[in-house]
Amino acid sequence: CIHNGTDKCYLTSQNHGYAIDITSLPQDWEILFTNANDKTNEGIIHTSLPYFSVQFHPEHTAGPEDLENLFDVFIDSIKKRIFNIRELLNLTLSSEKVITRDNPKKVLLIGSGGLSIGQAGEFDYSGSQAIKALREESIQTVLINPNIATVQTSKGLADKVYFLPLTPEYVEEVIKAERPDGVLLTFGGQTGLNCGVELERHGIFDKYNVRILGTPIQAIIDTEDRKIFRERVNAINEKVAPSIAAFSVEEALEAAEKLGYPVMARAAFSLGGLGSGFAKTNDELKTLAAQALAHSNQLIIDKSLKGWK
The missing domain is CATH 3.40.50.20 (Rossmann fold)
Structure with missing residues (x-):
């Protein structure tokens, strides 16, 4: 969006299917923002009263944060009883720091x-x-x-x-x-x-x-190291299936005994999940672990959630 007062362009979140026809605006309303792509109206402002509105999401939730300061303008205008809100907007948007990018060549x-x-x-x-x-x-x-x-x-x-x-x-x-x-x-x-x-x-x-x-x-x-990833997830108290890291077939069997069958074996740093799968018995896990450790030096044994609802 392009701000009508400073001509600066901002990234904004938009999901609307309509726009205000600027030719229908009353005399005491003016354009505030314009869509840089299709030139449709993205905001209007009153010429004398402290009213303004935008057609995008300045709250920036899961989106661009360029214009979150519109909330600051709104709050300041109420606290300080400022009626000339266009001047406040121009001052706020003009005083922003210019971010320069050091692009690689x-x-x-x-x-x-x-x-x-x-x-x-x-x-x-x-x-x-x-x-x-x-x-x-x-x-x-x-x-x-x-x-x-x-x-x-x-x-x-x-x-x-x-x-x-x-x-x-x-x-x-x-x-x-x-x-x-x-x-x-x-x-x-x-x-x-x-x-x-x-x-x-x-x-x-x-x-x-x-x-x-x-x-x-x-x-x-x-994220690739299964043991470290499990520790990071546990650190934020996220509920996940119990698991134990193994670096040999013997350690995999010991982990399965502690967790209880069935288990799921997941190889770290492996292509296309090579060597990963489910095991219901020691023999199945021996075969699976041997295949997995041929492609990776680490194996995570998870308590299987297969069939859980």
């Missing part, structure tokens, strides 16, 4: 890796959209993805594509050669996340002064 995107037909296509799609969004901001894009059968590796999408394995060693070589300002780790699925975590643990991003964009690396670690 070049960004490395960790791609979706080797996928089978019909598997995890959402990562290919989201990665493609990320590249398009970066290009719209005039940011140079570098993609590393060994899979030629993806949309994101299509000619003309990324500025440069490296068809290399998504391993820390190869990604470091690309970083060394390209020197990107930032890196996106969350558009390559589990492969990209695991690779990013390993690079962070080895200090590669700090070594080459590469900024992690989007989801913070610690948030990725906390």
Whole structure:
């Protein structure tokens, strides 16, 4: 929305299916906000009385916070008995701090890796959209993805594509050669996340002064590590199924004995949930745990909620 007094543009939450016809406004009412997209009216203000209204959601719940200060204007006008509310609005919106963005010039995107037909296509799609969004901001894009059968590796999408394995060693070589300002780790699925975590643990991003964009690396670690995630959930007293972390088949069996069968086994940092499943007996869990620990070094044994209502 564009404010009629300062000509500043603000992000606002809108869900209306109608708009006021500005040609029908009485003489003592004026335009306050205008939709920058379709030029419809988004707010009106009285010329002499302290009345104004907007056609969006300034309360910003689950949305943009740009104009939450409209509530401050409203409260101040009541407390101080201010009738010239347009002047107060102009003063409030004019005195806002201008936020400047330090946009990166070049960004490395960790791609979706080797996928089978019909598997995890959402990562290919989201990665493609990320590249398009970066290009719209005039940011140079570098993609590393060994899979030629993806949309994101299509000619003309990324500025440069490296068809290399998504391993820390190869990604470091690309970083060394390209020197990107930032890196996106969350558009390559589990492969990209695991690779990013390993690079962070080895200090590669700090070594080459590469900024992690989007989801913070610690948030990725906390959610991918099943034990840490369980601790975080318990810390906020959220009710979840009881679970125990295991790092061997023997520990998995001990956890199941404590929790009671049936149980659900979930492997951490695994592609497509490899090795995860339900077990009703020791023998079933032995097989499941052996498969899971072949792909991951950590297994979470959960009390099964299958069939609960």
